[in-house]
Amino acid sequence: MRNVVTLMAMSIGVALTPVAFAASPVMHPGKVPLERQTLPARDGFASMGAGTTGGALAAPSRVYDVTTRAQMKAAFDEAGDEPKIIRVHGTLLGDSDDSGNPLSCADYARGTGYTLESYLATYDPAVWGWDTEPSGGPENARVQAAENQRQTMLLFVPSNTTIIGATPEASLIGLSLRIDGQRNVIVRNLNHLAVSDCFPQWDPTDGSAGNWNSEYDMVQIINGSSNIWIDHNYYSDEPDFDDLLPSYFGRPFQQHDGSVDITYGSDLVTISYNRFENRDKLMLIGSTDSPAAGDPGKLRVTIHHNEFVNVGQRAPRLRWGQADVYNNHFIRNDDARVSFGYVFGVGYDSHIWAEANAFTFSPSVKQERIIKHWKGQAITAKDNVINRRKVDLLEAYNAQAPANLQLVTDTSWQPTLRTRVHPAQAIPALLKRNVGPVMTLGKPGNRPH
Template sequence: MRKRASYLSMSTAAAAAVAILAATPAAASPGLLADPTAQSARTPLERQVLPAGDGWASADGGTTGGAAAAPADVHDVSDRAGLLEAFAASGERPKIIRVHGTIDANTAADGSALSCTDYAAGTGYELEQYLQDYDPAVWGRDRDPAGAQEDARRAAAAKQARTIRWNVPSNTTIVGAGPDSEIRGAALRINGADNVILRNLTFSDAADCFPAWDPGDGRTGAWNSEYDLLQVINGATHVWVDHSEFTDAPNPDSEQPSYFGTPYQVHDGAVDVTNGSDLVTISFNRFTDHDKLMLIGSTDSPTRGDPGKLRVSVHHNVFEDVGQRAPRVRYGQVDVYNNHYVVPENGSVPYVYSLGAGIESHIYAEANAFTLPAGTDAAEIIGRYKGTTIATVDNTVNGKKVDVRAAYNAAVPEAEQLTHDTSWTPTLRTQVHAAQAVPALLARTAGPVLSTGGVR
C-alpha cells in the first residue's frame, strides 16, 4: 500500500511556511497562498488550493482556483443576483465567491420565486394537453414528438434554462461560508473553463420542469430531463470538487408520477465530466438520493474529443441510495478509491450498478467499501457497457474482501466478462486507507464539514 500525507496534514514545506503566513495577511500576498507548499490549517478555506499529488486535478500545473484573488475580487453572496454578478465580475482574474445560506436558482431578477407555471406562462404549454397529444396510443412510438405542444414545451424549457443554467468562469473558487451553505435548483456548468474549485456546499434539486418524451428510448420510451447539478464540459480542465453534497432532495424522482407507464424523471446527472474535459479530482463528497449519478465520457463515438482526456480521480466519497453511474466511464483513466457505496435495504432509488465499464474505459477501483443489503449479489456492483477491462483491488463487500470483478465474471457469459486492466496504475493519490476503515472515516469527514478558518 502506497502512503502519503493526506491533505488534512501539513507537509514539511508547509510547516516551514506557517511563520510566513502568520505574518502575512491573506490579501497581502495572494501569490504565496496559491502555492500548495505554503498551505496549512491556518489558511482560510477560500484560500486553500488542491495539494500536490491529490488526484488528476493536481497534474500539469495543479488547481488553485481563485486562491490568489485580490481583496476586490472576493465576493460574499446570498442570492441568485449576487452570485451571477460575482461570476461576471473581474473577467478571468482569480476570484473567490463565498456563499451564505441558500441560493435558489428559480428566482426572478427581483428575488421572487419562480415556478414551473411561471416558465410555461405565455408559451401555450400544458402538461395535460402534451400527454394527450403524444400518448403512444395516439401518436405511436416510431416518431419523435412534433407540433404545437412540443414547440411550446421547448419554449418553456428555454425560459427555465436561461434562469437556472450558469457558467462558472476560470480561476474561480466557490466555497460555502458555513456547512449549511446551499445552491438549490441550479444547473452549474464549468464550460470550457480552467482552474475551478468548488467546496463546502450542498447542490440540490436541479429539477427540469419540462422533461422531453422520447418514445423510442428503450423498450418503453423514456422521459429525459436536461439538467445536471454540475457539468464539466467542452474541454474544461483542472477542476476540484470537494467536501460537498449532491442530492435530489427534497424532490426525489421516486415521488414523481409515471406517464405512459414510464417514470416522469425530472433529474439527470449529479456530476458529469464530458466532451473532452480533463484533470478532475472529486473528493470527500456525499452523493445521495439520485439515480444516474456521474457520467464520465460523452458518447461511444470518439469524435467528441474524449480519447486521451477524461482523467478523473474519485476518492473518499459517500454514495448512498444511488442507482447507477458511480461512475460510468467511457475512454477515461478514472481512479476510484476509498469510497463508501451504501445501498439501503429499502432505498428510494432502484439499485442497478455502481461501476460502469463503457467503451475503452480504464477504471482502477481500489479499497472501496460496498455496503449491500441481503440478497444483493456482489456481481451487481459492475455494469458492462461495451467495456472490456477493469481493475478491482482490495475492495470489501459488507466488511469482507471480495474480488468484485471475479464476482461479476462468474455471473455473466464468457463473452461479457472483463479482464484485469493492466494499462495504467494510479500514482496521484492521497493516503489510501484500508477499505474496512473507510465507512467510519467518511461518516466523520465526507460532505460539507469544513469551516472558513481551515479544515475542522
C-alpha cells in the same frame, strides 16, 4: 479587516445591497483561509499541469459574498476569468428572479402556450405512435418554456474560480453549475439539492418503452474543461425524490439528470470527500462511444474518499478515460428511494481502477451487480470489501456474465497521483463525519485532506 465586496447595480443591472457578513479573520501563521486553499500536490488528476488553485490568488475586490442566484451570476460577469472567490451564504434558489423570489414551472411556461395536459394528449403513444419523436406546436411550446428555465437556473462558471459554502448549511437549490470549456475551478462545501427540469421531453423511440428525458446536471464539466476540484459537497434530490414523481405513458416523469457529469473532452478532475444520497444518476464520464466528441486521451478523473448512500447507478460510468476510484464508501439499505442498478459502468475503451473501496450493502444487493458491462473490456478491482469481507469484484461479475460479456484485469496503467490510501476496512469509520459540507469559513483547522 477586509470589507465585504459588493457589486454595483449600475455596472451589472442587478440591485445588490451590502450584507453584513464577517470578513475572514487573520489566520494562524502558516494557515491558509479555507476559501484560498488549493488542491494539494499529487491529490489526483486535477493536480497535474499547473494544478488546481481556483480563485486562491483573488484580489480583495474579487472576493464576493452572495445570497442569491443573481448575485452569483453578477460576480461571474464582473470578474470574468480573473481569479475570484464566491462565498455562498444561506440558500441560493436557482429557480428565482433577480431579487431572489421563487419562480415556479408555471412562471416559466407563462406566455409559451405550454401545458402538460396538452402535451400528454398530443404525444400519447396511442395517438402519436412509437416511431417518431415529438414535433409541432406542443413540443415547440415545451422547448420555449424549457429555454425560459434554462436562462434562469443554469449558471456558467468561468475559469479561475472558487465557489465555497461559508457554512455547512450553505445550499444551492435548483441551481445547475456548468463549467463549459473552462479551467482551474474549485467547488467546495456546498449542498446541491433538487435540480429539477420542469419540462422533460417525451421520446417514444428511447428504448423499448420510451423515456422522459431531462436536462441539467447539478455540476456539469464539459467541452474541454480541465483542472477541476469538487470537494466536500452534498448531492441529493431532496425534497423532490424520484419515488415522488408521477408516471406518464407507463414511464417515470424523470426531472433529474446527473450529479457531476464530465464529458466532451474534459480532463484532470479530482472528486473528493463528497456525499451523494438518494440520487439515481451520479457520474457520467464520457459523452459517446464515438471518438468524434474529443474524449480519447482525456477524461482522467480521480474519485476518492466519497460516500455514496442509496444511489442508483454511474459511480462512475466511464468511456474512454481513466478513473482512479479508491477509498470510497458505498452504502445500500433496503429503504433506499431509488432502485439499484450498478456501481462501476465499464464503457467503451474505459479504464477504471477500483481499489480499497468499502461496500456496506443489504443482503438484497448481489455483489455480482456492482460491475456492469457497457461495451468495455477491462477493469482493475483490488482490495475491496463488502460488509468488511474482502471480495474480488471482477471474479464475482465474471462468474455470472455470459462469455461475450466477460471482463479482464486492466494492465494498461496504474494510478500514481494519490494521497494516502487507507485500508478498505477503515473507510466507513473514517468517512462517517468527514464527508460533505463540514467546514466553516474562518474556523481554525479547515485543511485539505
